[in-house]
Amino acid sequence: MLLENKQSENQLVQFSGIKRADISLFIKREDLLHPTISGNKYRKLRYNIEEARNLNHKTLLTFGGAYSNHIAAVAAAGKEFDFKTIGIIRGDEFAFNIENTLQTNPTFRFSAEQNMRLEFVSRKIYREKDTTPFYDFLKEKFGDFYLIPEGGTNELAVKGIEEILNKEDENFDYLAVSMGTGGTISGLVKSSFQHQKVLGFSSLKADFFGDAINKFTSKKNFEIFNNYHFGKYGKVTEELIIFINKFKNETSIPLDPIYTGKMIFGIVDLINQNYFEKNAKILAIHTGGLQGIEGMNTVLLKKNLPIII
Numbered sequence: 659m660l661l662e663n664k665q666s667e668n669q670l671v672q673f674s675g676i677k678r679a680d681i682s683l684f685i686k687r688e689d690l691l692h693p694t695i696s697g698n699k700y701r702k703l704r705y706n707i708e709e710a711r712n713l714n715h716k717t718l719l720t721f722g723g724a725y726s727n728h729i730a731a732v733a734a735a736g737k738e739f740d741f742k743t744i745g746i747i748r749g750d751e752f753a754f755n756i757e758n759t760l761q762t763n764p765t766f767r768f769s770a771e772q773n774m775r776l777e778f779v780s781r782k783i784y785r786e787k788d789t790t791p792f793y794d795f796l797k798e799k800f801g802d803f804y805l806i807p808e809g810g811t812n813e814l815a816v817k818g819i820e821e822i823l824n825k826e827d828e829n830f831d832y833l834a835v836s837m838g839t840g841g842t843i844s845g846l847v848k849s850s851f852q853h854q855k856v857l858g859f860s861s862l863k864a865d866f867f868g869d870a871i872n873k874f875t876s877k878k879n880f881e882i883f884n885n886y887h888f889g890k891y892g893k894v895t896e897e898l899i900i901f902i903n904k905f906k907n908e909t910s911i912p913l914d915p916i917y918t919g920k921m922i923f924g925i926v927d928l929i930n931q932n933y934f935e936k937n938a939k940i941l942a943i944h945t946g947g948l949q950g951i952e953g954m955n956t957v958l959l960k961k962n963l964p965i966i967i
């Protein structure tokens with residue numbers, strides 16, 4: 659296979675923010691799987707790029723927003739495995755001054771350096787991305803391509819996510835993961851052991867996750883938390899940044915501000931609120947997303963907020 663099936667280490671978290679000594683929290687370091695195709699992107703792309711190669715496609719086409727981890731990962735995978743890549747990007751304002759866009763947005767700059775062709779479209783057009791007329795338009799414009807949906811979620815992505823867990827992870831009572839489209843939690847629920855409960859932390863205000871998970875599995879051993887998104891998708895507060903920095907100082911584990919930072923904040927809060935029974939063992943999945951820190955820091959600097967270290 660182009661991307662190998664690798665296992666990542668579970669790291670014990672010792673963090674002063676956790677006020678209960680009987681609970682053990684580990685983080686599965688999926689962020690270390692690959693320098694540029696990291697975390698859940700590695701898992702989601704593994705079978706998809708294999709399929710693209712087997713079907714003899716030369717081009718990968720996908721969708722994403724300004725600081726998308728998925729766009730950066732597809733661009734990197736294309737470069738590494740010799741696919742052309744096209745990113746359909748939400749927001750035509752970025753096209754007005756391309757030089758400035760590439761200078762100020764590290765995700766776009768990185769993706770362009772990986773030779774991804776960036777096509778900026780208006781938010782209105784972007785909303786049509788899953789329709790047949792838009793698909794036909796893309797075919798007409800770009801010719802043949804292998805389509806990967808926004809966020810990378812499809813059946814093959816979920817199959818890849820199922821490879822995160824291994825036999826030793828059976829020891830845990832709880833698994834925790836951040837949610838955007840719901841693809842990652844779906845694979846995790848599918849592959850979870852019978853006695854385990856999967857906790858999903860939403861990165862956005864949304865109530866579609868139950869349906870999103872049901873599309874891939876009939877298992878119901880999950881609970882969704884909708885109160886740790888800090889207002890909306892992409893929003894951060896000073897409290898969150900201070901938390902992420904303190905967590906990194908004490909544990910050496912970097913967290914991103916959009917997904918994993920909010921998840922760990924939520925887990926620590928639930929521990930301290932006595933959500934968990936005595937001696938519970940929790941395994942949180944680090945889904946990567948660290949490439950987004952640089953872009954977020956440019957936004958934080960403009961707002962005079964502390965930056966992520």
Ligand SMILES: Cc1ncc(COP(=O)(O)O)c(C=O)c1O
Nearest residue numbers: 838839840841842917945946947
């Ligand atoms: C770093 C990171 N973690 C978690 C998620 C959420 O994954 P999913 O969209 O499969 O719910 C994403 C977004 O796709 C992500 O980039």
